[in-house]
Amino acid sequence: MKITFLGAAKEVTGSCYLVETESTKFLVDCGMFQGSEIEDEFNYQEFAFDVDEIDFMLLTHAHIDHSGRIPLLYKRGYKKKIYATKGTVDLCEYMLQDSGHIQQIENEWKNRKRKRAGKPLRMPLYTADDGKAAMQLFCGVDYDEIIEPSLDVKVRFNDAGHMLGSSILEIWVKEGDKETKIVFSGDLGNKNIPILRDPTIIDEADYLVCESTYGDRLHEDVGDKAKKLMEIIKKTISRGGNVVIPSFAVGRTQELLYEIHKLDEELYKDEIEYISKVPVYVDSPLATSVTGVFRKHLDYFDEEARRYVENGDYPLDFPNLHFTHSAEESKALNDLKEPVIIISASGMCEAGRIKHHLKHNLWRADSTIVFVGYQAKGTLGRRILDGEKTVNIFGEEITVNAEIENIDSFSGHADQKGLIDWISSFKRKPKKVFIVHGEDKAQKVFSDKIRGELNIDTVIPSKYDTYDFDADTINIAEIALPSEDEILNKIEELRDENEKVLTKLKDIISKNRGKIKEVNGDLATLSDVLTRLKRRFS
Incomplete structure (x- = not known):
């Protein structure tokens, strides 16, 4: 058996892994590369495998860096099954079409630039129609259900606590008389995230493929995040500015709404007085749609959130909450004279309506931009967070005068302690951990931590590396280096x-x-x- 690392290897985005057994080939995830234009070029490359030889695919969750190239896979001929939780399937119904729409819009804009420069035009990576068509391949499964997508492979989806429908995969591969168990962490969630359950504890594994997004750091105290958010909002609104929150349409947006909704009236009395009078706008058609998907999957909610629902109080709704739908409604938000809270996608500020809100608020010293999720290298969000004084948005240089805040405990990813605690909970530890989905420093620190504290061998694979389980060796793909x-x-x-x-x-x-x-x-x-x-x- 072999595994080839085709993405999220010494980088965070583009998750994709090819597993080859004696008689079967399958993929785990097929995500989009995100970041600078250089990273974007990866998305246009040919797949490093024969699409016709893939027998099935397993999808850990719906986030675009894990699912975003599925429509391209479909477009290039893949017509086999894609297994995912029912919640993930329902989210992908919206997210892949939305991603295709963004590809079309951005490609039109880039083609206008190419045309003016006398350069050849390019087709979009895929379209909204491709995203819709790809959905016919999806097969929804329940958590804890064991499926057999091939004669030699069994799979169980476990709750990863990262976003609605997210999964930790347990995979058993039978080759002759030998059975090998591989666990893919997917994106592992924080404990005590609003709405979602904690990540499932796995009993045993032979090998573990583990994310490392925050492998080198600890989140600030989760219990303080609501207080910090409320203080930021109160301070900004009181000086007449807007609070702009770039937020992933699925997961972080719903968590923010939940936190604002369930404020303790005694503990946050002053903040509630401010927030109850301030309009909160969710300016993302995708976030609006998928917030409805949450209603459909109340069985995924944790005990506290279910209790709200049972008492007739849906935790993702409150009187001063508004969802915008049309582009005209979105644009009108920037003409409002009174302070507002705007939650808008995309979470890394690379596309969508958030860029318009940043253009209208970054230069304002009275406004605040609050980051609540991971910002990949090269993205507009990362550049702002790293302190750039001017940024280019829609061809215009914008001076960054707004207050910039970061609340990383809102992240859907476990921090170093959360990751180590989860691996420590295995009753039978894996003999080897493959560290993926992280920047160089985070991976190195996390690798040393695993080796030092858990005494488990680790591997940090590069893109296209293939690990041979029988030979216990990493083989480097023979790809010619360009001149x-x-x-x-x-x-x-x-x-x-x-x-x-x-x-x-x-x-x-x-x-x-x-x-x-x-x-x-x-x-x-x-x-x-x-x-x-x-x-x-x-």
Whole structure:
């Protein structure tokens, strides 16, 4: 048996893993790469496998960095089954079409730039119709249900506590007289997240593929996050500014609504007085739709949230909450004279209506931008969070005068302690942990922690690495390294879309001619080389 790491390997986005047994090939996730325009180029590459040879796919959850290339997979000929929890299937119904719509809109905008520059036009990665068509492949399963998608593979979906329908996968592979159990953590949630249950404890595994998004840090005290949010809101509203919260349409948005709804009237009396008078707008058609999906899956709710529902109090609704639908309604929010709270997607500020709200609020010293989720390298959200003084939005340089806040305990990802505690709870520990879905530093720190505290062997795979379970070896994919001239040509093509990074890369390569043989010891595709060079020489 073998596993090849095709994404989220020494990076956070693009989760995709190919598992090969003696008689079966299947995928775990097929996510989109997110970040800068260089990362976006990964999405257009050919898949590193023959689509016709894949027997089935398992999807851990609906977030686009795990599901976002499924419509492309369908478009390129994949017509086999995709297994996911029923909640994930219902969310993907909206999310994949929304992703296709975003691909179309952004491609139209980029094609206008290409046309003006005399460059060839490009088709969108996929369309909303492709997203809709791909849904015919999905098969919904229940938590704790064991399915047999092939004669040699059994699978159980367990609650990961990360978002509605998210899963930890237990996979049993039978080869001859030998059975091997692999566990994929998916994205592992925090404990005590509003609405959702805590991540399921797994008893045993031979091997574990584990995320490491926050593998090098601890979240601030979860109990303080509601208080901090309320203090930020009160302070901002009192000075006449807006509170703008870039939030993932699925998960963080619903959690924020829940926190605002269930405030303790005694503990937060002053804050409630402010918030009860301030309109709260959820400005995301996708968030509006999927908030309805939550109503359909009340059985996924934790005990506290179910208690609200049983008492006739739906925790994702309150009097001053408004959902915008049309683009006109969204634009009108920026003409309001009174302070408002705007929760809008996308969570990393890369697309959607949030960019318009940032354009109208970043320059205002009285407004506050509150980040409540992970910001991938290269994204607009990450650049703002890292303290850039000016950012380019829709071709206009915007000065960052607004107050910037980050409440990472709202993150749907477990922190280092949460990850270590979860692995520690295995009654029979895995013999090896593959560390994925994390930035370099987080992975290295997390790897050392696992080795030092749990005495478990770890591997941090690079993209396209293949681990052979029988030989207990990592094999590097033999992918030809492009010439330096090819890299320079690609940089010229992408210059308009990422001027600062690409100019720096060109200078670096020019100064280091003849020195770049391999990057980090791995052979790589052209896009891979660009990203790795940026990391190595920046």
